[in-house]
Amino acid sequence: MRKKDLPLVFFTLLTQAAVGCFTTSFLVYVSQRSAAERASLEGFMGVSTTVTLVLLVSGLLIATRHLRRPSKGYLAIANTVTSWLSREMLLGIGFGLSVLGFAVAHFLNFRSPWVGAVGAILGLGLVYAISRLYMLRTVPSWNNPATPMSFLTTTLLVGTALTSTALRLTAGEVQVPGGLPETLAITALALTGIQALAIRISLRYSRKHRGFPSYNDFQKTFLSRVLLSAVGAVLLWISTTGLLGPSTYALTAMSFFIGAAFLIAGEVLGRFLFFAIYKRVGL
């Protein structure tokens, strides 16, 4: 992996974590049928929105380190006609403003789901733009459907882990809807399976080019990444099912937090792997 790509690893992860956290939290929030049920999740939404904004701002600060002239960064939205980087900047600004608008609206007791919906849609658009940015026709290992697949899955996986954590941390103050933690854990398991496919697909696309990275070059890293995410998802699921037996609060909590940490670590490793398989055609 090129050293100068390190800020991009963290920028993409933090931005996708922000989108995932807000989108999954918002979906949990609007899926409650009654206003009373939604009102009971206010504390949880407050935590999620705050975490989203912190992640987004952190990602932005790291992104400016990648630019060699950040003072001219405002010019980066000049080419939305052809540049996915310009589109990403614009969608990022839109997402950030929507989340901020959602937070302010809730603070002012204006509880319309539409502001959150706009934020979630712009956020998913932002993740799509980030994935298209890397789908350069001169980089075969990135220019295939596995890239948006992987980026979206990372967004939802990290979002699920963060949303589950926010729910757990606010469980004393909010009424956690029945079956929700189990649903989130099963979602994490399914997404891990999809993520395992994505990297294999991308390496298959680059295999036909002479001298390009193959699965064998990254076998150990790939397997470690899949194992981390899978173990994390399983631990998350175990913590929600009561399999550890009654009166095991500490053990359940440990299973949950270690599971969430493993899941996020798997995605971090996966992002390093994504940048490690970069290779251009030609020189």
Added chain:
Amino acid sequence: MTGKETRQLGFHLDIDSCTGCKACQIACKGKNLLPRGLLWRKVVEARGGDWVKRENAWTNNIFAYYISLSCMHCEEAICVEVCPTKASTKNRDGIVYIDPDRCIGCSYCEMACPYGAPRFDEAKNVMTKCDFCRDRVEDGGRPACVDACQMRVLGFGELNEIKEANGPNNEVFPLPNASYTKPSVVLKRVKAKGKSDDDVCIGNEEEL
């Protein structure tokens, strides 16, 4: 030229006759006052072959050729497509130029270009590359590299004209398939070099 007429300038290189002397590379560096470690034109050495035993005798099929490369000023320049600030643009002569006042140094063009043309200038904090010596060309002159070529194998001209004169070939190992960005270059290579591109490797990779 009047009004909004456009043309596509391009380089042509007779690979069979290029000796790899690097006069073009040095001239470019001198004319543009490039700092140490920064090259806008590079000479790639491609080589292959081996010793082969035929009955009781040993013979060899070793070969080498040189390709003087700079920005290809592609017809479908990917650097222009991806640049978020429109610093990388194509003018009426088809020359792709990076405006240092608009460049933010994101290196997206470097990530995308299959010819490795955009290079980061640490001193100026911007991406830079060959600009076809557009100051000379606009005054009716020739690029510094073309002037410096002692073997007269490197030339330039309107792309359609040089394709008619030399044939349309613009793909030679290690250059990528021309369909990616449609490079504005004509490469003359008559002699067969190896059985396939698998027989060839880059001989001066560290230098590049």
